Amino acid sequence: DGGITQSPKYLFRKEGQNVTLSCEQNLNHDAMYWYRQDPGQGLRLIYYSQIVNDFQKGDIAEGYSVSREKKESFPLTVTSAQKNPTAFYLCASSIRVSAHLQQYFGPGTRLTVT
Amino acid sequence: AQKVTQAQTEISVVEKEDVTLDCVYETRDTTYYLFWYKQPPSGELVFLIRRNSFDEQNEISGRYSWNFQKSTSSFNFTITASQVVDSAVYFCALTSAVGDKLIFGTGTRLQVFP
Numbered sequence: 001d002g003g004i005t006q007s008p009k010y011l012f013r014k015e016g017q018n019v020t021l022s023c024e025q026n027l028n029h030d031a032m033y034w035y036r037q038d039p040g041q042g043l044r045l046i047y048y049s050q051i052v053n054d055f056q057k058g059d060i061a062e063g064y065s066v067s068r069e070k071k072e073s074f075p076l077t078v079t080s081a082q083k084n085p086t087a088f089y090l091c092a093s094s095i096r097v098s099a100h101l102q103q104y105f106g107p108g109t110r111l112t113v114t
Numbered sequence: 115a116q117k118v119t120q121a122q123t124e125i126s127v128v129e130k131e132d133v134t135l136d137c138v139y140e141t142r143d144t145t146y147y148l149f150w151y152k153q154p155p156s157g158e159l160v161f162l163i164r165r166n167s168f169d170e171q172n173e174i175s176g177r178y179s180w181n182f183q184k185s186t187s188s189f190n191f192t193i194t195a196s197q198v199v200d201s202a203v204y205f206c207a208l209t210s211a212v213g214d215k216l217i218f219g220t221g222t223r224l225q226v227f228p
Contacts, residue, residue: 004158040123042205042218043159058215090159102149102164103216108157 003027004106006091011111013085021076021109023091030096032074033103036060037088046089049074050096078111085113116141118208120219127196128227135191135222137206143167145211148182148189153203153221162204165189166211196226 004025013019025032031050035043045058049068063082068074074093078085088110092103117140127133139148150162163173165182173180177194193200203223207216 009157040220042118042207042220043216044218045215048214056214088157090157092159102161103159104161105151105159110157 004091004093004104006089006106006109008109009107011109013111013113015113016080017113018080019078019085019111019113021078021089021091021111023074023076023106024072025074025091025093025104025106026072027093027104028071029093029104030071031094031101032068033092033094034058034064034066034074034076035090035092037090037108043090046076078113085111087111116143116146116208116210116217118206118217118219120204120206120222122222123220124223124225126225126227129197130195131226132192132194133196133224133226135193135204135206135224137189137191137219139187139189139206139208141187141208141210143210147209147211149205149207149209149216150180150189150191151205151207153205155202159205162191193224196224198226198228200224201226 007022033048034046047066049055065077090108091106094101094103119138146167148165151159179192181190203221205221206219
């Protein structure tokens with residue numbers, strides 16, 4: 001089945017630790033995105049990538065880093081510099097970077113930092 | 115600046131009732147796209163519809179229908195004869211024709227009780 005996988009579903013970390021969230025897609029899409037979702041808020045864009053070895057900051061990139069070494073993979077690292085990392089993180093992909101195209105979403109990772 | 119407002123934070127209905135989710139948007143672009151996504155309890159966002167600014171025809175898909183009115187900058191979503199499986203958070207989103215990101219509303223949580 002084609003789609004996006006994110007692992008793990010739930011992640012717990014101690015404050016001050018970096019943590020990496022996994023996102024893999026087998027849809028052969030060029031573009032991939034990371035969003036953050038907080039209760040009562042819409043999705044906010046963290047980073048996006050339109051091609052391997054290229055990525056752009058979104059609206060809330062501070063405290064996060066990404067890499068895109070393979071077309072299928074777009075991992076997100078939440079660093080200790082992120083002031084409030086507890087949130088639900090969603091990965092998405094589309095055929096190419098163009099916001100009017102449909103985005104396909106993964107099931108998300110809920111990160112809790114204590 | 116672009117903005118999407120979903121004023122209804124939470125709606126509760128009993129099964130078989132009709133329900134309308136409101137979406138009001140702001141943009142200065144003449145060409146833009148509007149979306150509705152559904153987020154069931156499992157977490158991933160599911161694409162429901164995309165509408166461009168030049169197509170004001172209302173659309174019906176089964177029990178779902180969408181009313182796009184440029185005069186009031188609204189793109190409302192109606193579920194007819196709601197079912198328990200419709201329980202989810204619904205997001206309205208906006209982008210310009212050349213935009214590289216979606217602007218999401220804060221979502222409306224719909225609870226359908228048996």
